Amino acid sequence: MTDPLPEDTPDPSEGFEPAGYDPSVVERKWRERWAERAANRTDIAGARRPFYALMMFPYPSAEGLHVGNLFAFTGNDIYARFQRLQGLDVFEPIGFDAFGIHSENHALKLGVHPTALIPANIANFTRQLERAGLMVDWSRSVDTTHPSYYKWTQWVFLKLLEKGLAFKKKAAVNWCPNDKTVLANEQVEGGRCERCGALVEQRLLEQWFFRITDYSERLLANLDTLDWSHTTLTAQRAWIGKSEGAEVRFKVLNPLEDAGSAAVHVTAEIGSGTNEIRVFTTRPDTIYGATYVVVAPEHPLLGAITSFEQRDAVEAYRAAAARQDVIARKTNKVKTGVFTGSYAVNPATGEMMPVWTSDYVLMDYGTGAIMAVPGHDERDFEFATKFGLPIERVVVGAGDNARTPLREAYVDDADGVLCNSEKFNGVPVRDAKRMVTDWLESKHAAKGVVNYRLHDWCISRQRYWGPPIPVIYCDACGTVPVPEKDLPVLLPNIPDFKPDDSGVSPLARHEEWYRVPCPKCGKQARRETDVSDTFLDSGWYFLRYPSAGLDDVAFDKTITKKWLPVNSYIGGNEHAVLHLLYSRFLTMVLHDSGYVDFEEPFTKFRAHGMIIRDGAKMSKSKGNVVNPDDYFDGWGADTFRTYLMFLGPFEEGGDFRDAGISGVKSFLTRLWISARDSHTTGEPDREVMRELHRTIRKVGDDIPKLSYNTAIAEMMKYLNTARRGERKAHRAEVEPLVQLVSPFAPHIAEELWEQLGHTKSVFDSGWPAFDAALATQDTVTIAVQVGGKTRGTVVVAPDAVEADVLAAAMADAGIAKFVTGTPKKVIFVPKRLLNIVL
RNA sequence: GCCGAAGUGGUGGAACUGGUAGACGCGCUGGCUUCAGGAGCCAGUGGGUGCAAGCCCGUCCGGGUUCGAGUCCCGGCUUCGGCACCA
Missing domain, CATH: 3.90.740.10 (Valyl/Leucyl/Isoleucyl-tRNA synthetase, editing domain)
Structure with a gap:
């Protein structure tokens, strides 16, 4: 039952609607709108100023998206959206690193087959990621477990085999008795399995290795040319040793x-x-x-x-x-x-x-x-x-x-x-x-x-959930690579995928699968039954995104030339000597084989910090895991995103606590109110405009440095200025702020931008221009010190010279009383400070 | 042990090439406004001292350089991250 509106109440359907800020309404509206408009689809072939903003793709766990993932993705998304506002054609892809022991163990635990578990996890991840408001081009998503992807993972293996960089040798290898597989050196931490923590044993087994040690010197020397986080470079140097x-x-x-x-x-x-x-x-x-x-x-x-x-x-x-x-x-x-x-x-x-x-x-x-x-x-x-x-x-x-x-x-x-x-x-x-x-x-x-110190990379895994290594053993011909035309070697759907202690994969129990004719002589032969390491899947995925969907090639030459190397890569430092080292190695090999014309895949890499809670790493056993869904529901994605970025420096992470989130919500609410109540009468306030332009400059400087926390602080400060004393802002004072906020809180920004009368997306509106003249101050406050101790301040014109400031200072009794003799010298820093030394 | 990063209010954290330490947020105190609100607004909030203007002290500790140090140098301590019987 609704009462009719009183006569004098303005119809809320005119002008701003809804009158209050309701994130759930705004965010649903814009999710749908972006999907309809294919707003995040990148024109790969037609792009004129390509910018590849990559984030490390997630492993789709059954627990759902982790705040750590969201923190990293949001940081990347802000950077990507900012680049788009600068007029670049930004490509922000995402995919799923769904092969590997982690997924398989989870399937074993639940008693579900990975082929059933993984699609459900991917669906759940996709739902959560969509709610986060990422500018992701879903049309080019990849899933490493799909035959259309791992066909090319196997192809990469064959390229290494061709070059003599893949080889089989019997050696003492790290055997995880719990996961029942060998591990690469990089996957052993302090003698324990990186994943399950079990004590690693030595076993003498014949395994496939990649000769990464041939590239030791190059992997080391090239580090000097990379714009990477210092800590990551240091870790890699130490690992190469x-x-x-x-x-x-x-x-x-x-x-x-x-x-x-x-x-x-x-x-x-x-x-x-x-x-x-x-x-x-x-x-x-x-x-x-x-x-x-x-x-x-x-x-x-x-x-x-x-x-x-x-x-x-x-x-x-x-x-x-x-x-x-x-x-x-x-x-x-x-x-x-x-x-x-x-x-x-x-x-x-x-x-x-x-x-x-x-x-x-x-x-x-x-x-x-x-x-x-x-x-x-x-x-x-x-x-x-x-x-x-x-x-x-x-x-x-x-x-x-x-x-x-x-x-x-x-x-x-x-x-x-x-x-x-x-x-x-x-x-x-x-x-x-x-x-x-x-x-x-x-x-x-x-x-x-x-x-x-670097060792060759052991890539054999005696497990089920991975791409079969594309090799056939023939008594007559020896080790025969699977011909490229026969790729992919499909992973068969076997019910008994549980690993055992035998030192070979569960696939070795399936004669119907491994018995094949030799591709060379046609005689009865046997497939390799081990699968490859997950880090081979993720070692080349960045090459696939721009070419995703192509069936006849792993990555197209022209497209690759246009989009790679990756302009900006953001991810966790736990991969400093795993994924980031392997990707560099594989890229060098592909370079040497003439497939790509660069040897380093990631021009710029930034390691994000870790989000902890109550001073400890989030984990199920500690019961301190943050479920993003609760925050999307309770606060909205925009508030949650902005809050995560406001916690602390992006490259350092921070301690997640609920206490601070209301400050961010109220910032967005006040922005909403100011936009709703903005007017166009008269001229914008000069002081406010000065703050605005200082803010435009500061936010524009901070985002490329990933200094998101200070950028947000600056925007809050500006909004406080524009609203001071319950004043209503001029439209010209709020509109640019909506643009500045948009990388952080994209939904509300789109909504306000539309409410302010624009028909195009705020992300196609460009970045507000900084006007140095408007940012200039009429007066500056100069600190006056006597003998190095601050004794007061004077307000002077920005171009005031030493004599002016000194005169102004001496005219101030509170300062002058400390000047007891003739100054020995006077130090003057324009616009900042005057120090009278006695 | 070696290598790297960092120690700033009650709290998360700001501070450009050395130039008014504590921006912004949380919390707290007082007030205004509202039917109500995880709403909005105003004022305050490092410590000490003083009626007050003010003064003194303050960025892990101890020295130093400088007119001036959170920032630079030397020597310690602590925390976090990486590597670790690597010859």
């Missing part, structure tokens, strides 16, 4: 002949036909201090160099080391080890050095063997002390001499000078590294080498 040093060869005397001759000082004869141990060292300068050699328990020479007497002890030690899990080995820093019974000859001194084996030497770094210099390496010092091995000083620091006893390892390599090193005595360490290497090289005992 370049060390310069030398590989030194040590002759090992036959243990059967020479056992027991430890005390005998012999000069080794080079080339006496025994074994040789190669070690990597970054301190070749300390070779005169090397007193023993250590090989890893997995070292292939260990058996050959072990003496008869030591065989049982060494074998027991080796077996014990093999049983240890990775984390126990790397965290248990108490030194253990066994003497092998043989001796290596120090090429510098000619002395015999005992060869030990110990698990503090790792097989997967360097050569798996070290020369131990206990005087100048902490670990060697500890080991030598424990086992009574000789410790010798070969470097002196300030205040020491060649005979100063070493109570701990002296490791400084910046200021030290060599001693006890024959002809190198007195040479500074930094020069000696090179000189000793050259000298050893001349004796054919060493060579200078560069070592990287």
Whole structure:
């Protein structure tokens, strides 16, 4: 039942409607309007000023969109909308990284097949993302689990295979006993599985690898050319881990002949036909201090160099080391080890050095063997002390001499000078590294080498939910790539997709699937049954978006040239050494094969911060997860978006708390009221216009820096000015503010823009022009200091010179009383400050 | 241990190349307005001291450079992130 309106009440359907700000009405209206108008569709072929604004695509979890996702996407969306307001043709795509262990584990837990789970999750994500008001071009969305996508993931694999960059090898790999698959080094954190936290085991398995280590130097060197977040660059440099040093060869005397001759000082004869141990060292300068050699328990020479007497002890030690899990080995820093019974000859001194084996030497770094210099390496010092091995000083620091006893390892390599090193005595360490290497090289005992910590990328996964690796094994022809015309190798829909401990994928249980004729000879052959790592799916997706939908090619050459490299990429720093490293590597490979004409995919990358709650990471177990739906319903997407950006600096994240959100809502409400009540009578206020133009400049400066929190603060400040004392704003005072707000709160901005009489979208209205003349102030307030202490202020013209300001200051009794003598000097900073020094 | 980032009111956080520390928001105090409102508006809000104008002290701690330091330099402490028996 509705009462008729009283006669004198203006009809609300005329003019502003609805009279109050109701986000749910406004946001629904504009979601529909944008969809009808295909407002966010980018003209990929016709764009004149392309701008590719990319965000890391989400994994569509069953829990739905996380505020962390929303925070990142909103940050990207603001930047993208801002670029569009600058007149660029912006492409803001999104997709779903839906293959992988995470999705599969979830399906296992729920007892649902991933082929049923994933589409439901994607639908839910899509619904939530649409409510967020992102300027996403949904027509070019990608789903990594769709055959039209993974066909090309398999194609990428074949390209690497062609170049010899994909290869199969039997190696010690990280095995997650919980997820029952191998993991890449990048997916192991502190000896635990990055996803499930289980202790990782070592397994000797034959696996597919990508030879990313061939690109170590390029991956490192190119970092200097990238406009990336500093923290991300640092993390990548550390991961690649370049060390310069030398590989030194040590002759090992036959243990059967020479056992027991430890005390005998012999000069080794080079080339006496025994074994040789190669070690990597970054301190070749300390070779005169090397007193023993250590090989890893997995070292292939260990058996050959072990003496008869030591065989049982060494074998027991080796077996014990093999049983240890990775984390126990790397965290248990108490030194253990066994003497092998043989001796290596120090090429510098000619002395015999005992060869030990110990698990503090790792097989997967360097050569798996070290020369131990206990005087100048902490670990060697500890080991030598424990086992009574000789410790010798070969470097002196300030205040020491060649005979100063070493109570701990002296490791400084910046200021030290060599001693006890024959002809190198007195040479500074930094020069000696090179000189000793050259000298050893001349004796054919060493060579200078560069070592990287980076390992080849293991891409095999013994799981179901991924793209099958497109390879066929034939008894006659060997390893045969699946011909491109036969792609995709479809992932069969099998009910029993649960992984087991066998070291092979569940697909290996399906003979009907893996038995195929050899593409070369036609004889019966067998498919590879492992699938590839999810990071291969995400390693090239940015190339697919602009070409999404094309069936005959992974990415079109012309389109790619036009849209890539990506202009702006925003994502989480947890991918600093995963996705961001793999994508760079794959792009380099595609560049070298002539498929793309750039080697770096992301010109600019910014890592966003993390949203935490009550000082802790959000997690289900802590019960502090924020569900975006509740906030969309309760506050509206515009308020929620703006609030997230107002929490703190975008690149630092912030602590989510409900307390502050009302401030943002009331800002938007007041904006609504001011727009509704704006008038066109008379001229806009000069002071208000001055603030407006200062705000236009500040917001325009802040958005490209992703300094969203300060941009919002500035807009709030301006609105306060325009509304001060219950004043109603002139239309010319509010209209530009609607444009400034639009990247943050797109729905309300569109609505107000329309209510203000515009027919086109606010996003096609351009960015308000900054007028320097209007922003100029008539007067400035200058701080006056006496002897460095602020004693007052004076108001003067902006172009006032020192003498004017000084006169004004002295005319102020409150200031003048501090000027007790003749000023020694006066410091004047125009428009800012005057300091009278007594 | 090494590498990186950061320590500012009750609170989230501002502060350009060294130039009035605390913008903006939350919270709090007092007031106006409204049938009502997670509404709007006005004033105040770092600490100490004083009737007051004011004065003194204040950006993790200790030194230093400077007319002037949150900002630069040296030495510590703490927190967060990365790497970690990497030779």
